[in-house]
Amino acid sequence: EPEVTQTPSHQVTQMGQEVILRCVPISNHLYFYWYRQILGQKVEFLVSFYNNEISEKSEIFDDQFSVERPDGSNFTLKIRSTKLEDSAMYFCASSPGQGHQETQYFGPGTRLLVL
Amino acid sequence: QKEVEQDPGPLSVPEGAIVSLNCTYSNSAFQYFMWYRQYSRKGPELLMYTYSSGNKEDGRFTAQVDKSSKYISLFIRDSQPSDSATYLCALSLGAGNMLTFGGGTRLMVKP
Numbered sequence: 001e002p003e004v005t006q007t008p009s010h011q012v013t014q015m016g017q018e019v020i021l022r023c024v025p026i027s028n029h030l031y032f033y034w035y036r037q038i039l040g041q042k043v044e045f046l047v048s049f050y051n052n053e054i055s056e057k058s059e060i061f062d063d064q065f066s067v068e069r070p071d072g073s074n075f076t077l078k079i080r081s082t083k084l085e086d087s088a089m090y091f092c093a094s095s096p097g098q099g100h101q102e103t104q105y106f107g108p109g110t111r112l113l114v115l
Numbered sequence: 116q117k118e119v120e121q122d123p124g125p126l127s128v129p130e131g132a133i134v135s136l137n138c139t140y141s142n143s144a145f146q147y148f149m150w151y152r153q154y155s156r157k158g159p160e161l162l163m164y165t166y167s168s169g170n171k172e173d174g175r176f177t178a179q180v181d182k183s184s185k186y187i188s189l190f191i192r193d194s195q196p197s198d199s200a201t202y203l204c205a206l207s208l209g210a211g212n213m214l215t216f217g218g219g220t221r222l223m224v225k226p
Binding site: 004030031033035041042043044045047050055056058079089091093095097103104105106107108109111 | 124147149151157158159160164166194203205207209210211212213214215216217218219
């Protein structure tokens with residue numbers, strides 16, 4: 001069964017450093033998403049991406065964040081200058097986006113720790 | 116008022132029990148209703164998906180949506196210890212739109 005994959009599984013970085021989190025969505029899906037979950041808190045939406053552009057973003061997704069689909073398979077989240085409060089699990093998701101098939105499938109996550 | 120509310124639990128039941136998990140929401144524009152299961156420090160795993168009101172059954176799982184009451188439920192029959200996890204409801208306005216999650220209910224099924 002196709003699944004969303006994410007790398008790395010864990011990332012430790014120093015405050016102020018740039019990190020890039022990578023995702024391979026399910027191949028025939030049209031919508032791609034990033035969510036995050038701070039330990040013990042709700043899963044929060046960051047951004048959605050469709051047709052090579054951002055379709056929706058939350059207040060969390062400020063100028064420090066960017067997303068890119070550099071080729072036909074990868075989808076990346078970049079944090080330019082990490083802060084301590086960026087420590088969280090980051091989940092990539094994808095959905096078919098066709099008709100009523102609004103089912104978002106999540107990857108296993110990248111645990112980011114900012115020191 | 117929070118957009119999506121979910122009792123955090125923990126909910127502890129004996130093996131074989133019927134489990135009822137619920138969410139309430141405030142925005143009547145939500146059209147898609149999903150239930151995810153999340154094991155500790157793992158990604159959410161899609162369990163059930165419902166469009167608009169009604170019931171949907173898949174094996175031991177039944178999802179119900181009552182849009183008039185803004186209330187959704189997930190029932191688990193014949194619960195197993197392997198069902199022990201956090202259950203998240205997630206709602207969406209439409210295809211390609213963000214999911215708004217509840218805080219999750221932690222379920223513990225004891226052998």
